[in-house]
Amino acid sequence: MKFRTIKYMIREGFSNTYKNLLMTLASLTMVVSSLLIFGLFLLVTLILTFNLKQMEKQIAEVVIWLDKDIAPLQADDIELRLKNDERVLKCDRITKEQAFAELNEALEDPSLLKGYTPEFLSESFRLRLKDAGQIDEFAQEMRTFTGVEDIDFPKDFLDKLSLILKWINAGSMFILALLLIISVSIISNTIKLTVYARRREIGIMKYIGATDWFIRWPFIIEGIIIGLVGSVISFVITGYLYNALETYINSEAVVSGMSLIRMLPLKDIGGQVLFVYIIIGVVMGAVGSIISVRKHLNV
Amino acid sequence: MIEFKSVTKRYSNGAIGLQDASFTIEKGEFVFVVGPSGSGKSTLLKLILHEEVPTEGEVYVNGFSIHNMRRSEIPYLRRGLGVVFQDFRLLPNKTVYDNVAFAMQIVEAQPKEIRRQVPVALALVGLSKKAKVYPDQLSGGEQQRVSLARALVNNPSILLADEPTGNLDPGISREIMYLLDEINQRGTTVIVATHEKSLVDEMEKRVISLDYGRIIHDVQKGNYTNEV
Numbered sequence A: 001m002k003f004r005t006i007k008y009m010i011r012e013g014f015s016n017t018y019k020n021l022l023m024t025l026a027s028l029t030m031v032v033s034s035l036l037i038f039g040l041f042l043l044v045t046l047i048l049t050f051n052l053k054q055m056e057k058q059i060a061e062v063v064i065w066l067d068k069d070i071a072p073l074q075a076d077d078i079e080l081r082l083k084n085d086e087r088v089l090k091c092d093r094i095t096k097e098q099a100f101a102e103l104n105e106a107l108e109d110p111s112l113l114k115g116y117t118p119e120f121l122s123e124s125f126r127l128r129l130k131d132a133g134q135i136d137e138f139a140q141e142m143r144t145f146t147g148v149e150d151i152d153f154p155k156d157f158l159d160k161l162s163l164i165l166k167w168i169n170a171g172s173m174f175i176l177a178l179l180l181i182i183s184v185s186i187i188s189n190t191i192k193l194t195v196y197a198r199r200r201e202i203g204i205m206k207y208i209g210a211t212d213w214f215i216r217w218p219f220i221i222e223g224i225i226i227g228l229v230g231s232v233i234s235f236v237i238t239g240y241l242y243n244a245l246e247t248y249i250n251s252e253a254v255v256s257g258m259s260l261i262r263m264l265p266l267k268d269i270g271g272q273v274l275f276v277y278i279i280i281g282v283v284m285g286a287v288g289s290i291i292s293v294r295k296h297l298n299v
Numbered sequence B: 001m002i003e004f005k006s007v008t009k010r011y012s013n014g015a016i017g018l019q020d021a022s023f024t025i026e027k028g029e030f031v032f033v034v035g036p037s038g039s040g041k042s043t044l045l046k047l048i049l050h051e052e053v054p055t056e057g058e059v060y061v062n063g064f065s066i067h068n069m070r071r072s073e074i075p076y077l078r079r080g081l082g083v084v085f086q087d088f089r090l091l092p093n094k095t096v097y098d099n100v101a102f103a104m105q106i107v108e109a110q111p112k113e114i115r116r117q118v119p120v121a122l123a124l125v126g127l128s129k130k131a132k133v134y135p136d137q138l139s140g141g142e143q144q145r146v147s148l149a150r151a152l153v154n155n156p157s158i159l160l161a162d163e164p165t166g167n168l169d170p171g172i173s174r175e176i177m178y179l180l181d182e183i184n185q186r187g188t189t190v191i192v193a194t195h196e197k198s199l200v201d202e203m204e205k206r207v208i209s210l211d212y213g214r215i216i217h218d219v220q221k222g223n224y225t226n227e228v
């Protein structure tokens, strides 16, 4: 394609967007409402997943019990290996004395421990992994270490949680895709009206020998402009609502003294949301245009 | 340049557009296509334009095989054809100049070429003075001249006109018809579907007469009815 043609198409795209202001506003409204529904769903999914992951992190503590009569040097060796392991986020060594003190504290009646020394307890490591999903594999590996007596972690609970996360992921993908298809069809119907108003022009262009892409591009550019503007507007609205909700939840948390839901800070996900909005807005506009022009190109 | 070989066009509803039509039109000819309403004149022109495809038979236009053509080739076929319709088909929101320039823009002509060719085309149809005017400020005859200028600006080898004077007064029709003749004198092949009996008789061109989709006469220097 020649440069002046590209220039011509961009100019046409912009001038059509401006000339058909009413249609532009109608399409824009469609884009914004679709994106807001889409965004609402996306944010709920993000927050839910984030909270579940937080929960997983809190629960996913691995305790490695050492043999009671392990040589101190061997225990040091294991500690070193754990601390150097890339998957490990944090590793605390609980000596027999510490374990004894904790036990003492946990019991209602400390006299029960009378006559016992810390020696009857095992030394242990308490650790957290960077990714709770690796916990199974990690535990399997640790079991093979000499000097490791046993490994504890909330396996059932974690399995269930990861299953839930998987379903949420799959479900949200499905619903997001569905929303996308619905949005594209709504928008293409709106753009169809614009195209319909210009079908004469399209017909004339076809008779003179314009290629299909030459006719399509200005409409696609128009769709992209609407998609871009729509995604920015939606982003601003989303940000505003999100902030309001965050403030509300935080104040609730202050009043009730606890917070069940943790919101993701907007500055962490804002970029992601804007990116998704722009991609979807642009795709919606462009695909919508292509679909609406198609019928009129068959002359 | 144009060849129809036993062409039949049947529309999807069963209507016959053209029935077993064969003829050849050479470069530089001027041909009238006549016949009663519904006899297939428009169908014949539409087949040349690849607006319709033949149900049976073969159609060749400027080396393109209409009956067997890829969709992506259609624009390039049409760039060699100029078309004029009864209803002018101008863009109301563009000036006369822009309507004509538009035809060059969409075939990606150079701006310099556009600035040179558009005034030439407008001069040819006698509308140089109306370049900045919008179509709805023009008479019917003037609008048809604009559409002629648009059809000619890309220098097509063939000009197709489907009842170009159908909406015009007799005097104006005559002017347009002689303008087509002038264009033909410059070397463009011209094919005109028309009901203008007196003009056809007066101009003594080749006449192809249709009835119920069949060619009933094809006569050089013929007249409208071709009955003695």
Ligand SMILES: Nc1ncnc2c1ncn2[C@@H]1O[C@H](COP(=O)(O)OP(=O)(O)OP(=O)(O)O)[C@@H](O)[C@H]1O
Binding pocket: B011, B012, B013, B015, B016, B017, B018, B035, B036, B037, B038, B039, B040, B041, B042, B043, B044
């Ligand atoms: N798109 C179409 N679908 C179905 N039938 C059609 C179509 N176009 C034309 N026909 C039929 O084909 C026949 C020939 O039509 P065509 O338009 O070629 O006639 P014409 O000679 O141009 O008539 P007119 O002088 O009224 O313009 C008619 O019977 C018409 O009804």
Ligand SMILES: [Mg+2]
Binding pocket: B041, B042, B043, B162
């Ligand atoms: Mg007709």
